[in-house]
Amino acid sequence: xxxxxxxxxxxxxxxxxxxxxxxxxxxxxxxxxxxxxxxxxxxxxxxxxxxxxxxxxxxxxxxxxxxxxxxxxxxxxxxxxxxxxxxxxxxxxxxxxxxxxxxxxxxxxxxxxxxxxxxxxxxxxxxxxxxxxxxxxxxxxxxxxxxxxxxxxxxxxxxxxxxxxxxxxxxxxxxxxxxxxxxxxxxxxxxxxxxxxxxxxxxxxxxxxxxxxxxxxxxxxxxxxxxxxxxxxxxxxxxxxxxxxxxxxxxxxxxxxxxxxxxxxxxxxxxxxxxxxxxxxxxxxxxxxxxxxxxxxxxxxxxxxxxxxxxxxxxxxx
Amino acid sequence: xxxxxxxxxxxxxxxxxxxxxxxxxxxxxxxxxxxxxxxxxxxxxxxxxxxxxxxxxxxxxxxxxxxxxxxxxxxxxxxxxxxxxxxxxxxxxxxxxxxxxxxxxxxxxxxxxxxxxxxxxxxxxxxxxxxxxxxxxxxxxxxxxxxxxxxxxxxxxxxxxxxxxxxxxxxxxxxxxxxxxxxxxxxxxxxxxxxxxxxxxxxxxxxxxxxxxxxxxxxxxxxxxxxxxxxxxxxxxxxxxxxxxxxxxxxxxxxxxxxxxxxxxxxxxxxxxxxxxxxxxxxxxxxxxxxxxxxxxxxx
Numbered sequence: 001x002x003x004x005x006x007x008x009x010x011x012x013x014x015x016x017x018x019x020x021x022x023x024x025x026x027x028x029x030x031x032x033x034x035x036x037x038x039x040x041x042x043x044x045x046x047x048x049x050x051x052x053x054x055x056x057x058x059x060x061x062x063x064x065x066x067x068x069x070x071x072x073x074x075x076x077x078x079x080x081x082x083x084x085x086x087x088x089x090x091x092x093x094x095x096x097x098x099x100x101x102x103x104x105x106x107x108x109x110x111x112x113x114x115x116x117x118x119x120x121x122x123x124x125x126x127x128x129x130x131x132x133x134x135x136x137x138x139x140x141x142x143x144x145x146x147x148x149x150x151x152x153x154x155x156x157x158x159x160x161x162x163x164x165x166x167x168x169x170x171x172x173x174x175x176x177x178x179x180x181x182x183x184x185x186x187x188x189x190x191x192x193x194x195x196x197x198x199x200x201x202x203x204x205x206x207x208x209x210x211x212x213x214x215x216x217x218x219x220x221x222x223x224x225x226x227x228x229x230x231x232x233x234x235x236x237x238x239x240x241x242x243x244x245x246x247x248x249x250x251x252x253x254x255x256x257x258x259x260x261x262x263x264x265x266x267x268x269x270x271x272x273x274x275x276x277x278x279x280x281x282x283x284x285x286x287x288x289x290x291x292x293x294x295x296x297x298x299x300x301x302x303x304x305x306x307x308x309x310x311x312x313x314x315x316x317x318x
Numbered sequence: 319x320x321x322x323x324x325x326x327x328x329x330x331x332x333x334x335x336x337x338x339x340x341x342x343x344x345x346x347x348x349x350x351x352x353x354x355x356x357x358x359x360x361x362x363x364x365x366x367x368x369x370x371x372x373x374x375x376x377x378x379x380x381x382x383x384x385x386x387x388x389x390x391x392x393x394x395x396x397x398x399x400x401x402x403x404x405x406x407x408x409x410x411x412x413x414x415x416x417x418x419x420x421x422x423x424x425x426x427x428x429x430x431x432x433x434x435x436x437x438x439x440x441x442x443x444x445x446x447x448x449x450x451x452x453x454x455x456x457x458x459x460x461x462x463x464x465x466x467x468x469x470x471x472x473x474x475x476x477x478x479x480x481x482x483x484x485x486x487x488x489x490x491x492x493x494x495x496x497x498x499x500x501x502x503x504x505x506x507x508x509x510x511x512x513x514x515x516x517x518x519x520x521x522x523x524x525x526x527x528x529x530x531x532x533x534x535x536x537x538x539x540x541x542x543x544x545x546x547x548x549x550x551x552x553x554x555x556x557x558x559x560x561x562x563x564x565x566x567x568x569x570x571x572x573x574x575x576x577x578x579x580x581x582x583x584x585x586x587x588x589x590x591x592x593x594x595x596x597x598x599x600x601x602x603x604x605x606x607x608x609x610x611x612x613x614x615x616x617x618x
Binding site: 020023024026027029030032033034036037038040041043044045046047048049051052055060104107108111112114116120122123124125126127128129131132133134135136137139140141143144146149151154158186189190194239243244247248249250253254267268271272275276281284285288289291292295299 | 351352354355358359361362363365366368369372380381383388425428429430432433435436437440442448452455457458459460461462463464465466467468469470485486488489492493496520521522546549550552553556557567568569571572583586587589590593594597598601602605608609
């Protein structure tokens with residue numbers, strides 16, 4: 001393209017001043033265009049990422065510059081039952097919540113892929129849990145999980161008479177853990193459903209017609225057409241979902257703050273508690289850094305999902 | 319269970335036209351589609367209904383399910399909203415959040431439009447790698463960054479200032495917007511720019527007069543998305559802002575309104591409802607852009 005633009009017009013038709021010419025000089029223009037984005041990301045993302053890894057090897061506290069202490073922070077974490085608790089709950093939380101989100105979200109996407117009246121309205125309504133600030137919907141869940149005035153307890157005890165006493169959702173470890181997972185699934189379903197719906201709509205109906213002519217059952221059509229065709233988008237959405245579920249902070253911080261008895265700490269909330277609230281920046285950074293191996297694993301998972309088909313070549317988006 | 323039903327229906331339909339893929343029996347359709355859909359909608363929307371109904375209930379009704387049906391309000395009251403607006407710094411928090419969201423959105427839009435234009439249209443050696451790098455930045459979650467970022471913010475002397483949030487939010491907005499806009503720029507025919515180049519337009523003129531006007535839907539998508547994400551952001555706002563007056567709505571409700579052992583659920587829910595309203599209104603105006611940007615960004 002640059003070849004076609006070089007000749008006459010630039011030389012004959014205008015005598016632009018040096019500023020205009022400078023901005024038309026391609027390397028300069030590229031540098032100028034990339035500068036704001038790259039600058040912001042370098043100063044506030046790359047540098048802190050490196051700094052965080054460095055902090056994890058120091059004993060920095062708030063207001064006091066730390067010194068290099070090698071692997072002390074990590075050794076301490078390995079002997080800390082709270083850290084192990086946070087790791088195992090993070091894994092359980094991510095595992096169950098991801099499974100729930102994808103099972104229910106895929107089902108919802110399949111339902112939405114049918115024809116029925118008010119489809120776009122319904123699609124709009126379904127995205128609401130994802131649009132509203134997480135902390136604010138988490139507060140609503142906190143109120144729904146109230147030990148005394150929980151509406152779920154009211155339904156089960158006073159309306160349906162299935163149970164004799166109120167459920168103590170957040171008062172003991174396992175119920176609290178599962179209550180948080182339920183809230184996370186609730187929040188995650190819309191994102192999964194709408195993303196997968198977009199993928200479903202790209203599958204050509206002629207594939208299904210061919211399969212039906214060959215006598216494939218509904219399950220076979222799902223298993224051998226829908227599922228393989230959805231693999232690439234499933235891989236991407238799942239990576240995002242796993243990364244942001246594993247590093248979740250808001251829901252847990254808003255509803256339980258890691259309680260009761262530190263049983264619902266995720267790595268992120270534990271890092272906050274030690275690093276910011278407790279002032280032990282070095283230790284908090286070490287907890288945050290300990291999330292990285294899990295995230296790398298999730299990203300690789302997506303990469304190999306991507307490699308299955310040249311997804312990024314991305315044709316039209318419809 | 320579903321399989322056997324579906325199988326039976328396919329056998330029955332085997333000889334029908336391809337359009338009969340949708341099950342024709344009305345009752346089956348009701349059981350397989352409308353009933354589960356209804357349950358989904360009910361569960362997904364219930365917390366909002368509960369939030370709304372709690373905000374307008376007098377305290378007596380809130381704490382007494384025996385005499386009042388909890389699913390309805392017998393005597394609605396604006397007391398909680400009034401308490402929120404006049405006895406707390408809520409309007410101030412709303413204002414701060416709005417300013418932070420608008421500032422961060424503007425900054426990210428400018429940065430990512432230029433970056434996306436350079437990567438997609440100025441095409442230089444290594445531009446795909448720059449694109450990939452920006453994409454990878456999106457995969458770095460805030461939970462890993464907030465501790466070192468807090469020290470960076472302190473170093474810059476921005477601790478406890480909303481300006482810190484405006485500068486930090488682009489770290490998760492720019493990757494998203496850039497990726498979205500690259501997709502939009504891709505859809506604009508190259509020939510238009512070539513014509514302009516032949517006619518002697520400078521690159522910046524082309525960006526301003528041709529590419530940007532054609533990419534307006536993409537810009538709107540990126541803008542409303544950034545606005546929503548900055549409005550909802552929590553962990554940075556919690557870590558970097560100390561004083562009550564400078565807090566954003568999500569943080570302030572959680573840290574300033576939750577006091578003592580007796581929670582004022584009415585005020586808390588009214589605060590949540592009011593804090594959700596701006597994004598909900600925004601959302602209802604631009605639903606299609608949301609859906610397209612959500613699916614577009616994931617698929618690109």
